[in-house]
Amino acid sequence: MNVAHAEFVLSNTKVELCPKSKIPEYAFIGRSNVGKSSLINMLCNRKKLAKTSSRPGKTQLINHFLINKQWYLVDLPGYGYARVSKTQKKTFQKFITNYFIKRKELIAAFLLIDLRHKPQTLDLEFMRWLGENYIPFSIVFTKADKLKEKEIKKNTSEYFKTLKDDWEEMPKHFITSSEKSLGRDELLNYINQINHSISSN
Ligand code: GTP
């Protein structure tokens, strides 16, 4: 799929204030700094559509980006950022979980994981929470450019070994690098397929 058009639509902290148009949307979630905003830019072939930073905690709102005037990509704040206050963490958590539970237009989530690290409790817990709430998700491993091919294979298989404790069926996964545009076609084709299956129903 070609991304011919990508535009920022709006930001907010309230699911009630998200765009009213009933079109499919796909959300990116994961720890702060894992590369959510960078991935959105990579998919859209734009450098500064979503704001990125080397310092964690950059994205603080629910951001909707309209793609090809037909569907949304949604950039969300990261979780697990140690330097925000407890109250701020709770507020974040609240509006993120509200978004996932209440947003009817959400078709699927992409949970981003940095493949350089061992499986982290916060990510595993978040996956469980998505499962308990019947929210479909895939795993997107990020920053693959920082690892050698062999390490990618080894770390992916170790990751899935851990997931077997929780899941009977493994979630779909993508290996990506926003630096190298790796995984772009696979992710866009996957979204495209879902969009087609929705519109033909
Ligand atoms: P928050 O908004 O704070 O939750 O972070 P985020 O998940 O949106 O991460 P962001 O896209 O802002 O990227 C964080 C840092 O990681 C930036 O310095 C990016 O340049 C870097 N980064 C993101 N993706 C990649 C990648 O694929 N490869 C490399 N080498 N660096 C990346």
Ligand code: MG
């Ligand atoms: Mg971000």
